[in-house]
Amino acid sequence: MTQQPRIELSPKVSDEIRRTTCYMCACRCGINVHMKDGKVAYIEGNRDHPVNRGVLCAKGSAGIMQVNAPSRLRKPLRRVGPRGSGEFREISWDEAISTAVGWLNELHETAPHKLAFFTGRDQSQSFTSFWAQNFGTPNYAAHGGFCSVNMAAAGIYTMGGAFWEFGQPDWEHTKLFMLFGVAEDHDSNPIKMGIGQIKKRGARVIGVNPIRSGYNAVADDWVGITPGTDGLFVLSLIHVLMKAGKIDLDYLSRYTNAPVLVNAADGPDKGLLLRDENGKELVIDRVTGKLTPFDQPGVRPDLSATYEKDGVTHRPVFHHMAERYLSEEYTPEAVADRCGIPASRIRAIAAELARVAFDEAFTIEREWTDFRGETHKTMTGRPVSFHAMRGISAHANGFQTCRAIHVLQILLGTVEVPGGFRFKPPYPKPVAAHPTPHGQGRPGRPLDGPHLGFPRGPQDLQIDDKGNALRIDKAFTWENPMSVHGLMHMVISNAYAGTPYKIDTLFMYMANMSWNSTMNTKGVIEMLTARNDDGGYVIPRIIYSDAYSSEMVAYADLILPDTTYLERHDCISLLDRPICEADAAADAIRWPVVEPDRDVRGFQSVLIELANRMQLPGFTNEDGTPKWKDYADYIVNHERKPGIGPLAGFRGENGDQQGRGAPNPDQLDRYIENGGFYISHIPEGADYYKPWNKAYQDWAVDLGLYDSPQPYLFQLYVEPMRRFQLAAEGHGERQPPDNLRDRIREKLDPLPIWYETDQTGNDGFTVNALTQRPMAMYHSWGSQNAWLRQLHGRNPLYVPTKLMREHGLKDGDWARVTSPHGEIVVPVMEMAALNENTVWTWNAIGKRKGAWALQPDAPEATKGFLLNHLIHELLPPKGDGLRWANSDPITGQAAWFDLKVKIEKAANPDDRAECEPVFDPIKSPVGTGPKDLAWKVGK
Amino acid sequence: MTQLPQSTQRKLGLVIDLDTCVGCHACVISCKGWNTENYGAPLSDQDAYGADPSGTFLNRVHSYEVQPEQGAAQLVHFPKSCLHCEDAPCVTVCPTGASYKRAEDGIVLVNESDCIGCGLCAWSCPYGAREMDMAEGVMKKCTLCIDRIYNENLPEIDRIPSCVRTCPAGARHFGDLADPESDVSKLVAERGGMDLMPEMGTKPVNKYLPPRPKDRIEDQVDVLAPLLAPVAEEPQGFLGWLDKALDKLPGGRA
């Protein structure tokens, strides 16, 4: 035998590792960027990082193809052709900034509300909102309104924290994990790590999802539910569990408002909670039998006792719950057909929940003291955990459904206990610790508070005396009173319609609003390009910041090209959406690990420059000089409150303080040395029962998360909702318009209900149509990535076996898919592991010809498609002269997944070349990418 | 070098858990990243931004639907790379000796400077684990990250394949399958690790852990039924039960 070749087993891996934070999605994992010759050679996960502990998803590893993507914008652009043509002239930054200042300064001084500033899924919302606040416009929000506001709102109103990235299962201890409506989620890597971890232990995973892919494919049990019926399913579980007495009475009485008395006296307070003169909720103490504030030392709130006064019997919340949920309408038999789940299965799941929560309960020897001063020697684990996301939220009953899920968790006593669901700092944070919304814009002056907040009742609506919306998106109006994230999906259509008023400039950042992030794509394109009689555009000016040549670029008048994530400073702040774990507070930065090779600037720094040029208050010192020269300067030196700034780590002049402390000029360097993040662990004993745990509350105050301890009760009964109902019943000064009274009375029920979403105009459209996020793609940006686009270069419509047969379809056939709003023609593929009345496709794979530096015949543009053409931001007319929003009536959350369609065969595989609708190509401001790639940085 | 070693001291390979793989493609891209920058020629892509993009990958994730006789169809994500077969036909067919199996650890490699790009080894591999690189004209395949697993420039904990290090779900395991005491061997024994196409006689080193049984929650109904015995049929009765139950709690009246 000849000699085996000798190979180099220990080649040099790189010259240097630069540790920063991934931004290929909002999960924000830590990355080790291996550099060779000053170039990015290889990206891997950072093992020390709290989020991903070394692992990295496909997008994260493909970052190298993103930083080098040919679609990157190169220079500021000024539109020269008509909107939508894609014809631009490259301009200097001087010209770009002066142009923007020219447009904006006048608005700032005369009519700030004529600027609508909306951002996409960026991670600097505390900064962008600060900018907008100081500009003085009421018209600011990020994308939450069309994304997942139902989850955030329902979670925070119910338990002071939400699923999403604000909490996580106790992966270490949980034995039953139930997942509702999730394909991927923001917490991408942690969910995968968690599922892997619990499967290793042999714990059970139940996936509730019409589609059995991804996480649901590895679930031990699959519940292929009919879309939009989760609320009913969950209320049925609640019915069965309550009936069997399988609920955690001790937990309910101590930590929730189940024992709080509900005012039963007719009048303006009916249905509100009884409170003492300090506003504390009142309960009956089971020990003394007396009426008492809930939080007094030694009090054992009674779940059962009622309170008689003036001949009226005030009953605790729990009585109301028993009355409602024990009713026959929630028996498994009553809901089975509707939900598409056999009654036997519902019972089996309920029984398994009960078994694991109670029979597998365990104790941890860990002492802690609650807010009543009682010390507990141990912690009781109930190893059942839930997680839910857009499959719940993107329906018009999503808020109440999410509430129902939280109520179920709470009834089982599984929130903030070992083995259950745990919050991540700065959560838990009750509504009381959140601001209310502010929207009174005044020329030249900042808003008096943040735009977005949590309304406590009608008094917090953002409407004028006549009931007109103060905000362009009509957030916080009677149509969607609790729209805590705004309604980005209504901005363009309202601005186009001039209701509630006309605006002058639409300023957007990082949102592909002319394509995949909008409903009614074609309609929105028309609105963006619509002209007045005088030939001017109906939306006069559009400024947009993107890093890449996306579809939206063509619709702006001025483009501010951003850097990529490896080329700029960013701050993932505790003031915002940090990277915390249930055990620790953590925040992170990005820093320029490579210098941009194009004439582009970090958008946040550009905002600071704009603010400085306009001398916006908040950005300007008394003497008129700017406070910060760029974003890095702001990150280090801005103080929200004395001692509290965007970053919590390495504060104080010597960098030895955390949470609170003077700005540290070396802070960014310290972060870089530390791997790009900072972490502060919650002490043992403070790590569970956080809302009620003294040690946690004190720790949170020390860190600056709260100003003072904020213990609170979980709100099974959400009183602010009752306040809106009371208004609808005729009480109070602020009254809803008559056409909304019934809806508010019905839908804003303070205890979770389930209702069928509005099916106006859906006659004959019987098939549910959904989208899912592909794990390896991030919305529209994945397609410009040479590696990722090979995985998902086009998307078929997946059709269940039964519908394939019914419509005579074969794999690769083309089908015409119609909704009350529109029509698309797309290729189909059979899927068996799918709810038999649901079709679906991957989200945001379809691309416009000319975008993303792809060749016009790229499969994304010919055989990729969007479901968005079938979805309208308004429901079909009901004949009442109004067009109702396709949104949750409580939060305004866009109801993407309420879509109903019908399908029919359109052509054989070879008889068509392209999906419909077909759009004209846009001219690419960056040309197209090279033909072949063989990317190697080192020799 | 085309002859196979009689036996190898170690059998390094992967164990892939089909019960936990969520099909995220992280391993695919991490592999592409590492192996583009490291061993041999970069993994190239043709028509990278065009109508028919197609590049070299050493690891790809399929997905299959399984329809059991009873119950709902299941979906299984299925990553596949070279299985480093003991009886690797890809080695013996190679006319140049470029393909070889290492005597010390069983890793099957292509020595790119000897490869004439005839493609025969890829023909012989039943698993589709080899891909010709169109830019370089040489055969590419999973190297088991040989330039990582022994690499002294990497911290010891990182001396594992790139795909294993990156897998978020922990569905990929690396180790010595010749050592019955290794973690991977134990996993294979515990979970009934299986060979792909055993009838091909290739004796793959990589093993697959089958998905656990699914959709069995209703099978437990009899055991679980007592848990759901109603405490009362009516809301009124429920409140009566509640009162009694509260008495039994610590601090209750009883």
Added chain:
Amino acid sequence: MHPAPSVIIFTTLSGLGFGMLFFLGLGYPAVSGMTAFALFAIAFGLSVAGLVASTFHLGHPERAWKAFTQWRSSWLSREGWCAVAALVVMGLYAIGMIFLDQRWQALGLIGAVFSIGTVFTTSMIYTQLKSIPRWNTALTPPMFLSISLAGGALMCGQVRAALVLLLIAALVQLAYWHQGDRALAASGTDLGTATGLGPRGKVRAFEPPHTGTNYLLREFVHVVGRKHARKLRVIAFLLAFVLPIALLLLPFNHVFALLAALSHVAGVAASRWLFFAQAEHVVGLYYGKRQT
């Protein structure tokens, strides 16, 4: 398998060329001078053209010499040796026949063995591949050999031998097709064994690992319509065997002989196209391309 022109040309022409050399080596026909030159030129031309064609699909033809190193295990390497040996030996033998009017019988015999050995080793390259059940059968070498010999006889004007050999080749071809159509099923390999999921239920390929194509799909997953294949088989069979036999049965005529040879070559090329295009590589199972 992808029916690449290079491999079709290679197997067709070199099969024919080495078939001729086989007969020439045995002294049929025993020619000399210009006639010998012409026949040898054709035989060498075909063999060498085939071999050259076979290098077209190489990624690195300049390293082709390395292919001689692995004769101990690799049929491709052995084929290389055989081919070179055949060409060298037959070259010397040809020199004797053409220029010296010498027929070195022993040399011819050795050359003939190497020549037919080349065809055999070629056939073994395909036969050895378990991954392609249609090829992985004892009939593959007889198929290659019988066609090569029949073609050689035909080209060398050995009418009687050609008649017999064409008949045999035709029968082998029919058997080969018959068996080939059942080979994948008979191999016991299916998506169930490929994924190991077979015992759990019926396995169906769902999403491929990528939406575009790749080397494997281009190289190994070629799907020929059943009707199309049947038509081509009829054509191949008529051209490769029936027509040549018919022409040979007619009174001898150079035009007929030429036509018979051309027809045969065209038929064999069609048969070879089918040989590749219809060969189901089991990797296709993973891509859901082999389901019935």
